[in-house]
Structure formats: structure tokens, C-alpha cells
Amino acid sequence: MAEGIIETEVDGIRTVLAHRPGPVTAGLLFRVGRADETLATSGITHLVEHLALHGHGMSDLHYNGATAGTHTHFHVQGGDDEIVEYLNGVCASLRDLPLHRLETEKEILRTEAAGRGAGPQHDMALWRYGAQGHGLTSYQELGLRRADATAVSDWARTRFTRENAVLWITSGTLPEGLDLRLPSGSWQPLPPVTSALPRTPAYIKGDDGVVVLDAVVRRSTAASVFSAVLGKALFRDLRQKGGYSYTAESDYTPRDAEFATITAVADSLPAKQDAVVGGFVDVLAALRVGRIEQADLDAARTAVLKQYEIPDLAAAKLPSYALGLLTRHPVQSDEEHIAELRALTVADLHAVAREVSANALLKVPGGEADWAGYVAAPSDSAELLTGSRHAYLADDTAALLIAPEGVSLTSPGNRVTVRYAECAVMLAYPDGGRHLIGNDGFSLSVEPTLYRMDAADLARIDAGVPPHAVVPMPPRDPQRIPGPPPERDREGRKDRARVHATPASPGSPASMWVFGVLAFLWGLVALVATSEEFDSTLYAAPDWAFVVFLWLLEAGLLFPVVTALRRRRRVA
């Protein structure tokens, strides 16, 4: 028990209180979040949170709800009456969800997702964990379309229970009139930790203009102080000294009771991004070999100690204290924490630096980081399944392989396999399009218009994927259904030729093939035509305008292919 914090219970919910003058703040935490879902149910926790708050839509009260990786938080500030009304309302809704709002709230969630920008670190989790557990925070809420009234009610009844909750209120006593009855259930252990990174330190290719590093380390005072020291070292090197970056910082966030994630980010102009990668690597290397400034440690320590000087310390600590109870992270007393901070040495930070370096996942713009000792994260599947072969219509060196245990997609230099037993989700469109994502994060699209396959082949896939992984999708805009690729002049293919107005967008694998074949064919035409232009028996002098035109068109066709090849990587 920490100083000034009173522990009690309300309707079977573990509750912590600490007095603070002025308006009261309160929070009701549940041990359920996005990492507890599957990709096929992804979004269901957020949906319950929205439904629980629906009744408060019109009030002026300062309140909010947030769905994080491992917890959901209902949060409010106001007078005693308002707190009581809000918390009672949330619990009443959780007991009896306003399911008539289900479709409306799903629509709101989809709108919210569309407006939410993805930060530069949004895809780090999927590369580290795959399309499951903690990796799900990288994904869209793909399971919303599958979440029906039964599924949502079941989720609320089993996860939003009194045993799986902690309440905190910045007040010395409980406000009158609380009615927080919730179904009884059990505390939910933290989700299992999965891995999609066979070797670390690893790197992935990122977009221009930003370098991101994350690492999972044991939770400790040393690790949180190390993160501050890392941020300071990056800022000093990349911004103050080099002038390459505007932002250079590091963050420490607990992941579960035992581990935390350190995430460091540095931005740059594209012209300077190579220097930012190099500087980033060097800053980390300096910390790894133990070149850590005592002054940096002292400054970071002082900043943490300052937090103990604020008034009403116990109340300020309540949310993180409550979260500690919820995740069963051993709670440290102030004295213990202060003593640990004071005792912290450069050697302690050095140990964390080695942990970070060994475990790091680095996202570098454009290029590679193997030169710095980082290994490339897997960019294709380890295996191809043996099954019936369904050639890509435009080029039979690419094909789908449909096997009893899953589907593979093979093309020269590329292979992706999703096993049915390891299928995180299959998005199923009424037109026959299927998008499968494996638990390891690899995905492939089955577009019947693009492969030599028929309805029976598609039915085999549909039968193979476990029903709990299937998300039925609404009809697609006809413009977004890929048309068949242009045919090579081969017998037996004409019957499938169906001209479609719009090719797939440049950059998609389908269009890569479309443009690739066109570029190849046009290249032959251009080559022959050019050689004729230079043949003095045919023409007195080459028509330069014509030759330039031929090759400009070729360049235009090659461009999307090259772009697509460069971009080819796992996609969330």
C-alpha cells in the first residue's frame, strides 16, 4: 500500500482512493484491450466501450473512454454527483448494452479510424508480434463487421466484470449513491506474447523522413531512466549537433506486468535521412558500449524525483497505481522507488542499453541496416504448400497454390503462405475476392479474376478457413475489383478475356504484373521499331521524335513496376 492511498471495494470492484482538493477525478479500468482480441474480432472492446458511453453523448461533463492494448479506461472529472451519475451510467450500460445502437456505433468507429492518422511507429507491433496479441494494435479494427449482438454481449459479460476491474477516485471517501453492479467473472491474465521476429536486432524498411526504434525490456526504474537518457542523447546528437532532425525523443511504456516497450523516434528531411540513420545507430552503439554521461543520468533522475515534489502526490499517482493493481504489477512504495532512483548508476543504464540493443527493431527509411549489424525481418514465408496450382493469368510464373492445409502465393523471388490453422482473418467479399492474413502477419489476396481458378477452387478455401476467422465484407465498389490482366496471345485463354475499364491501382501486386507484362511487350515493340529506324536500308535517318516517344512510353510502363517492387513488403 502506497502512502496516502486507501484501498476499499465498491460492489465487488477493487477501489483505491486518495484525497485531492477541487474537482474529483475518477476512472474505471478493465483488464481487457485490443491485445486480448483476435484479428477477426478486432475492435470489439472499443465497440463495447462506445456502447457503454452512448448514454453520455449529450452531457457537458468532462469524460472519456479509451481502449488501449491491455486495458480499457472510463475516465471522468466533475462534482460528486456527476462522478456518480457517470460511473453508474457506464455500469448500467455494461450490464445491459444498448444493442440497438450496434450498427450506428460501428459506423462511428469506422469514421473514427479513417480520421485517425497512423504514427510512424504504428506498424512496429505487427512486425514484432505478428497479427495477434500485442501485434493487433497495428491493425485496423477488422472484426467490427463480424461483431454481432451475441458476440458483443458475450464479450461485455466475460471481460467487463467486477473481478476484472479497478476503480480509482481522487477523494478521501466514496461518493454517495454509487451503483456499480457488474456481472461476476474472473480476472483475465495478460495476453500471451507472440513473436514474428526470429532474430534480433532486426530492421524493417520504412517511409521517408523518420527513423523508429523499439525494444522490449524488463520493467525497471533503470529502464525508464534509460529511455530518458536515450532521448536526450538522440536530441543532442541529431538535432543540436547535427541539425538533421527536428524531433528526436524516446518513450517508455509498460507493456504488461513484467515488460515495457522503449520507442525512440527521430524525424528528418529526406536529404538528411541517411545521416539520421547513421547518427541513430551511433548513439545507440555509444550507450551499448557504456559511454553514458553521468550528467545525463543525473538530469533524468532529477526530473523523476521532481514528480515527488508536487502537491497531492497520492492522488496524482492513483491512475498508474490502479493500473498496477489491474495488471498485477508489484506496486513499489515511494521510499523504495526514491531509494532505487538514488542508487542508480551508469552501470545499471549500461545493462539496459545492452538489453535494448539485443532486442531492437529498427525501422529505417528506404534503405537497409544490415551494415550496422541488424538482420532483415522476414520478408516472405519460410514454406510453400503443395497443392493445386492456379496460374496468374498474365504470367504463369506466378500462381496460387491451394492445398488442404492452406494457400500459398508464389512468384519469382517471392512466396507467401497462410495456413488455415494459422489464419488470423479472411476478409470475404461477395464478388469472390478473399484477403487472408496469417498470424505471422503475412497476407495474400485471392482474386478469382486474376487467377486460373473457378468457383470450386474458391469453395475449397472457404471451407478450409476456420469460421471464427472469416469476416464477411460488404460489396466492393466495382472499380476496386481487379479486372483480368491483359492476355498474352496464347490459346486457351481467350475465353477468359474480359476487358475491364479500370486496372488495379499502381503499386498493388496485381497491377505490378499488369504493368510488367505491358512493359515487356512494349519493350519488344520499341526495340524492333528502334532498330528499324537505325537501319539505313529502310530509312535515310532515324526519326528521333518517334524513337524518344517509344522509349518514354516504355519508361512510363516500367515506372509502376519498379515502384511496386520497391514497395513490396508486408502490409497491415
Added chain:
Amino acid sequence: MSSTPPLSRPVFDPFAHHPSLATLRTACHARDWGTVSDFFAALGDEDERAYASSVVADLPGSEHLLEQASAAHPGDPLPRTLLADRYIRIGWSIRSNARASKVSEAQFGQFHSWLRRAEGLLIEVCAEHPAYALAWCHRVTTARGLQLGASEARRRYDRLAEHHPHHYAAQAKLLQQLCPKWGGSWEAAEGFARACAADAPPGGNNGALVAEVHMERWLDLDEGPDAAHMSAHAVRDELLAAARRSVLHPEYRPGFHWVTAHGHFAAALSLGRHHAEAAPHFRALGNMAGTFPWTYLGDQEAAFIKHRKTALAKG
């Protein structure tokens, strides 16, 4: 400097130019790390160490001594840094100096693999000893070979220049990166060479970078325009002014780099048909010649003899 008769055949052997280097070679062959280490410790400045490092890197088999020494002296940056230079040299000999289009994929694979080994050692040395010039100097080369980008090569040079602002060897390496053949521009390369020359204290080697960049440009131009470029009055005047502040300055003290520095002025002025102006450099050189720049002129020995003869006849 030279005491040999000026018109004898040129000698391209660095051990003949600098007899003291024989100690280094003997020690490397005998796997006598103590003497190697003492040799580097006794050198007056970082540029001298960079030259001596290249001498060790050129000795076949020196990696065995350096690997042993690195293991035996884990806290000492010198053996790892020399080893990295040796790895770079092994890698580059596989790549060859041919244009990228003439180098096979397998050659590039091995080249990059040796450079990554070197870079791993250098990252560690620079992390431990951020002011250690020799390691940063080699990292300018690894950045170029591993194609880590112009801004990264520049960052490495800047980290070196922070502590050693007039490091001629590193400046010459960065100058390569700034040339169009490695993705740079003439504007950047010439600007850098001029700035290095102007900022250096009088009597430094740095002025020779002005001659080097004009040699690079000459090599890049087609026959005809190349001669026109070198014979231009502006180029001549710039070369003469740079030489006066550098190898011809009264305070110039010839170290290991002097054969290269004089050689660049001698070659650049000769190619512009400023033979009389080239003469002082040939007189200083006598029969000593470095592979650079003379290999740029085709048959290095014939080119040296021909231009020396003309220069000494006119000046």
C-alpha cells in the same frame, strides 16, 4: 626529399619513399604487435597514422596479426581500426576499381560483406572513442562502399572534423564521395576541395585537394574538353595559388603524403600544358611517384617520365 639523380626511372614503392616504413612492414611480417603499436604511437599526427594504416592494409596477410592483436587488446582501438582498414582493402580488391556497371553481383556481395565486417569494428571503436580520427576516416570509406548515402558520409567526416579539422586523408576520401561518379556533383566536390584548402593552415597538404578535384574532372571529361579544362587560366591560377599555400609554402614539412601531394600538382599542371609551373614539383619529387595520380594517366611510369622531362626542360 630526393637526393637521387632527377632523370632516373620513377620509383612507385612507398617503402623506398619512406624508409622508416620498413620497420612497420618487418613488424607485420614478424607478427610483432608491440612494434607496430609503438610505430603508430610515435607518429606526429593523424594524417601520418592514416597513411601508415594504408601501408599495413596493403600487406597481404596482415589481417592475421591484426585479428590476434584485436583479441589480445580489446580496449585498444588501434588493432581493430587497422583490421577494419585491411578488411576494406580485401573487399575493394574483390570489387576492383572498375565502374559499378562492370562489377558482378557476386563481387558486390563479397565486397559488401567485407565492408560490413569492417563497419562493425568501426562502429564499436567510434562508440568507445568518439574522437578517434583513424576510425572515422575509414568510416568515410565504408559509407561510400556500402552506399549509405551522401549525408551519412558527410556526417562521419563532420564527426572527425569536430576534433581534427584539417585531416587531409579523410578529406581526400570524402572528396571521392562528392564527385559525380559516386553520386555527387562537381559543384559540391570543387566547393569542398576549395574550402579545405582555404581553411587549412599554411604549409598543409590540404591544398593538393584542389589539384585532385581537377584531376577527377579531367578524368571524367571526354578527350578534347578534358585538356581544355586543365589548360584554362582560371584552373592554372587556382592550382598555383593552392600550391603556394601548400607544398611550396616555406612552412611545408613533408610527411608521408608529400609524394602524393606534389604528384597531384605536377600531374594537374602538366595536363594543362603548364610545364614550367609543374617543374618545381617534379624537382621536389625527383624519381618518386605515387600510384595516384599517375595511374589516372594510363601507363603511370611512361606518363611520369614524359611529363617530368618536358617540365624540367621548360622550367
